Amino acid sequence: MQKSSLSPLSYLNEISYSYWKAQVLFVAVDMDMFTLTAGNGKSCKAIAKKLRTDLRATEMILNALVSLEFLRKIKEVYRNTDISNRYLVKGSPLYQGDRIHHFHNMLDYWSKLSDAVKTGKPTAYDDAEEKVDEKRLREFIRAMHNIGVVQAGEIRKKLNLKKYYSLLDLAGGQGTYAVRFAKENPKLKAVVFDLPEVIKITREHIKESGMKGKVTAKAGDCLKDSFGKGMYDIVFVSNLLHIYKPVENRKILKKCWDSLLKKGIVVVQEFVLNSAKTQPLFGSLFSLNMLMGTHRGSSYSYVEMKEWLKDVGFKNVKRVDLDLDSGLVIGHKS
């Protein structure tokens, strides 16, 4: 939505009802409607029968999906558009449904934004709850995988990963990047480091990917445990720093420095903000997401991350912009 192309009232209206649009997409994805409307498409009656939904209500949501340009309607048959075929049909290589479902999951705590603004405290969880919700954790890790398959494709075009032999994917989730980079570079060995409850899922993914032996998994807490000394020529740190406060991030980056070989590099992927921390839009909203979802996390600016890296000793710090308001911040050990 471009503010400049709308009248002030339309702009206000667009923002105020934008959750209606999101809800329509969430429900359609959760009901897996786009897998049904792939190929030659289906009538409303056939869709309602298959999903066991109310006919009148189904027609309303399908029509809304047409106005949102996720479906086309031709002679009472609903069929996918290019965007839904590419990203919303289960099993397609760039499927984004898990990521969209994760946004749906976040609705709960986003509805408590006013509490977080008043207290400065997270609303996503209760500190008294010690047990990890396995279902939610798996949904989160799958959502990260959806983003990872897209981002890894872009990163390999912008970084020459072919010259590296040993990679640490720090806080690598299920290992999406490590597996992809190792598949494309036969001489690369990769280690995925993540918390013990996640590493279980990482091991399953590595096994499924056929990369066992080339990609290994190590459980630990990057704030407390060592992840090696002088072992890697590249440490990839994707979407970890926004979880923590600056003092913790400096500590993590120092440990990255220690784990690198003499000529190694650190590659940080984050939603990189401008120095005023007001743009891009997704990054500045993501800071609120971290306010509600973590203890002291935030989106950070390039200036902040550059300073941390330089203080640790990294040289030639540079920035590479990526799609989806993400960016890489790269530092060289020598």
Ligand SMILES: C[S@@+](CC[C@H](N)C(=O)[O-])C[C@H]1O[C@@H](n2cnc3c(N)ncnc32)[C@H](O)[C@@H]1O
């Ligand atoms: C937003 S996800 C990013 C996953 C992956 N790097 C990616 O970009 O798709 C953050 C990851 O950091 C891991 N993580 C958070 N705190 C950690 C810690 N103290 N030690 C190790 N891993 C941690 C989480 O378990 C999760 O897998």
